[in-house]
Amino acid sequence: MATGEPRLSEKQEISIAHSNAWLNVWEGSIRSGKTVGSLLRWMEYVYNAAPGGDLIIVGKTFDTVSRNVFGPLTDPSVMGPAAKLVTYTRGASSASILGRQVEIVTANDAKAEGRLRGLTGAGAYVDELTLIPKEFFKRLVDRQSVEGAKIFATTNPDNPGHWAKKEWLNRADDLGIRSWHFTLDDNPALSAEYVARMKKAFTGLWYRRYILGHWVMSEGAIYEAFDPAIHVVDEVPPITQWLCDSVDYGTVNPFADLLIGLGNDGRIYVVSEYRHDSRAARRQMTDAEYSAARRRWLQGVAQPGTNILGVQPPWTIVDPSAASFIEQLHRDKVSGVMPADNTVLDGIRTIASLFAADRLRVHRSCAGLIDELPGYSWDDEKAEKGEDAPIKLEDHSCDALRYGIRTTEALWRPHIPTLLEVAA
Template sequence: MGTVDAQLSEKQERSIGQSTAWLNVWEGSVRSGKTIASLLRWLMYVETAPAGGELVVIGKTFDTVARNVFGPLTDPSLFGPAAKMIKYTRGASVAWILGRQIEVITANDAKAEGRLRGLTGAGAYVDELTLIPKEFFKRLVDRMSVTGALIFATTNPDNPGHWARKDWLNRASELGIRSWHFTLDDNPALSAEYVARMKKAFTGLWYRRFILGQWVMSEGAIYEAFDPAHHIVDDVPLIGRWLCDAIDYGTVNPFADLLIGLGIDQRLYVTSEYRHDSRTARKQMTDAEYSAARRRWLAAMPHPRTNVVGVQPEWTVVDPSAASFIEQLHRDGVPGVTPADNTVLDGIRTVATLFGADRLRVHRSAAGLIDELPGYSWDDEAAAKGGEDKPIKQDDHSVDALRYGVRTTEALWRPHIPTLLEVAA
């Protein structure tokens, strides 16, 4: 099969040699070496896996599977000659590893459980275990019916009440499970400069989970790194790219629209905000009125440090639940209208990372957003009772718009912000 070309730590080698339980879990911080160790073990298993059953790779989406599993596996600098014996096309439901057919199954919602029907499992690799639905994983375990079938899984820490920890990891001795905990400092392949940059990029909850590798509850302020004295600015540099205006739609609740651009200083800027609160104004607006108000707002927008007036952002990112307003924008000929990426925790983490790395700033005119940011907090009751990370649904209209815009346009801005190029969960 060949050997991994990258240097392995003693902990990685130990986890590979000891992962002979029916379920083996590598858990801990980002970039800690757990993925490389688990993938090498998976290759070793595929080479000798029992016949008469199917081998599967499980991930939240085809994109995450391609990035987290087959990206490293097909990299010769990591897996040497073995990388040439791995064939996978992004989005395909079948891969070939060392001459053996591998089923690729996604599990991003409750309906995903049905994709396992009829499976006679001889082994599985599970990427990002905590992002897989609880019932899907239970069904996967039940389907590993071939004698000698083993499961290998990786995960970052989550809420300590998460089902993966409560139902499986905390019962490791009882259930015959093996697990290994990794931190960022366990990866010998990382330079001291990179480790320092990673530690600086994450703050608060994300630092404790993704850098220290701790299973901790979400509590307190969500954007702990947000510092009004630093992140609120009176002047904005020249904007090299107007990424989007991002809309959290409301009729009774406030309507919030943020204009977001990429500055020539390689930072994101919220340069302006249009906001209408029907309760305060004592006037509700129709979809057509909101669309017209948006056009007037953008048409009057000055470009920072130029004499140009009027902004046409590349995308108009809209609350995905606002179907009627999206339709109105299409009728009005607005280009680039798209429903927002509403993956809440991923969006929050991205915004928090930008604040922590000082790559996101807000112009003082965005008063609604500035008012909401300090009080945007985790729902402690949901975390304590159900092990669920979610924000309190109160005074969150402009912060939701910020999350929509930043997350949905990430592919456009991330290549231009150097400190975040390698920051990933």
């Protein structure tokens, strides 16, 4: 290997040398080297073997393509001197790779397959196959009509009933597909200390999938690492930065609002909770009443470590389906109102990692959240169908927690140790 090129493991070298099928898949645990191996093979394909026609890079969003694909492609420490021959502007619909134009196509919803119309595929690179819609991938395969066209894809494991596993990877021999399974030990760039930290950052389902690299069903409790003896506290340290109050809206169902801040000990704290259960109270509240109740609640919260009453968080994160309540907050001149990021699994995984690392704690006064967390469980019926989803029952404060943590991630992540970097 020439000086300046990345150091590769034996499995990476084998996968690069033998990925000559029409579909080649690098699958396995996080940070296992599958992305580097697949991208080096993609670069080699673009330069030496790709026939004339349209070359395509596919990802869920432009942000994920920029981070997961062009981050490594333009990094000399990963790609060596070839990194200088990759030109891409974040959010652009095309790039230049080794002198070839490559189309960037996002696939984040059921309508995405329309973006492939008119393409005459000569090759494609797919980032995170399991996040791509099923029909989009079928259309992508159909579009590789140029003789010799090949697809290269990466993915972390998912539910074993997922279409990518069931319809493609499980039929690899019959369909002429090549795949390689990677674990953390297959990445020579990782130190033993880093690997140990990663293994501590996950628990339960996420450990089995993202550390062991297994395709396993979701089952049992979602937040297996949650321990009231550790994560429920009577005292909250001084808050160095308020993150948000976060609302799961309900009229018939309970309304839950959590106040979340970053403590001076490097942990995130759920400091206080407002909750109204219309069934228990036998009284429904209007949007205006909820807005007024929220204001009174925040005015009465004591700032930890002080005698000061009243908190005005910079952001109010609201259930994105609660359009009428969002409008009411705007009318009441509440600043920083934002619809929540409702990517369920990403939010759950992040919170699970925070609990596992003891970087998220809850004040004992937050009774609704504390009651819900132990029983927050995976839906067995949906798991049988290949879907990962929580049971939609007694989850209102849990949803509010997910909204707040996920949506404010850019605020708290710089202050949380690198133990959690893989939870992004």
